[in-house]
Amino acid sequence: ADKKRIDVTLNVAADVDDIDADDRRLKQMLVNLLSNAVKFTPEGGQAGLDVTGDAATNTVVFTVWDTGIGIAEQDMDKLFTPFAQIDSGLSRQYEGSGLGLALTARMVNLCGGSIAVESEPDRGSCFTLSLPWRREDAAPLEILLKDPHQLAQEAPVVAPSPAEPPQRTDGREPLVLLAEDNEPNINALREFLAQQGYALATARTGREAIDLARSARPDIVLMDIEVPDMDGLEAIRSLRADPKTAGISLIAVTALVLPGDRERCMAAGADGFISKPLNTHALSAAIDGLLQPLANDGGES
Structure with missing residues (x-):
């Protein structure tokens, strides 16, 4: 985002302090959506993450938006299909395999939520992620909402392990x-x-x-x-x-x-x-x- 001078903002409603969620899956979903927002937004554009809660429906809503290239209506059905790319020219210009949104949709379903998208070519996109807010059978899990500049460029990396790695026996450097x-x-x-x-x-x-x-x-x-x-x-x-x-x-x-x-x-x-x-x-x-x-x-x- 910084390299493309994209202004990324974060707005969290005051009443959303903690939710009952799988923090690993939630983080991956937001990373996928924010990464796409930055990837498909031209230099000097805008992107953001808005978080709101609806106590009446027990729903927390994450909205990732951008002012990027947008998506044509006829391509909407392909968005959540694994390995599908809406345009071969775009896939060459905006590198990617077409897995991120499909993976996000599947994780949303596993978490008991839903995902929706609104978009218009040359005007940007808005992805809405709706998840259960609080579950009676789960202890509250505090979610730290990081600076979206960091989230947009973040991906799971190597997790530390205390175990000693196996050693090779031939002395050769593979x-x-x-x-x-x-x-x-x-x-x-x-x-x-x-x-x-x-x-x-x-x-x-x-x-x-x-x-x-x-x-x-x-x-x-x-x-x-x-x-x-x-x-x-x-x-x-x-x-x-x-x-x-x-x-x-x-x-x-x-x-x-x-x-x-x-x-x-x-x-x-x-x-x-x-x-x-x-x-x-x-x-x-x-x-x-x-x-x-x-x-x-x-x-x-």
Whole structure:
């Protein structure tokens, strides 16, 4: 938002102090909506998050709005369809795989809420997220509403873990190819993997990941499913179809944590599946488990 000089505002009604909610899912939903608002708003535009409560209906409403490019009426039905992009030209200009809104809609349903959108081309969009405010069977959970400048650029990164990561036995420095377009995630993973003795190559799009896999021949690929240009599932299928890269170990990394999502990643050809935010011990165990045969062979493949 700062790079594009977008004025992002936050307005919270005085009576909304705490809600009963899954804070992890709520944060991810708001991150998805605010990230889109900033992504599709031109330089010098505006975006915001308004939070209100309706005690009569026991509903808390999060409204994310922007003055961006807007959405045509005929494209509204595609918004919440996984991997659907409303315009191939826009997808090239405004990178993304089309998963964010679909994931948000599914999380809203799991939380017992609803999502609605109003938009007009060249005038902006307004997404309304309505959730149960207070539940009788749940203790109140205080939600810290961060500065939306921070939320709009935030994504789950590596969660700390006290466990020691598994160690390799062959003394060889394996090459990990990370396909990820979120800079905080890249920086966190770069630091962690370096500490574990892994060399790291980074690709920020699906197509770049395929090209790097062919040229660098990494030992393992960490493939974020929501990378731009070509989504992670399509990239995994392409790597598996190419004899030069078919044997590379692949771990799907994604915020898709609902039933069936793991199976879809594995069916595409992934050897492993890890959900965000990443647990470092689980990540180390997954990498070590796939690289162990290589370690036992003394680095020969």
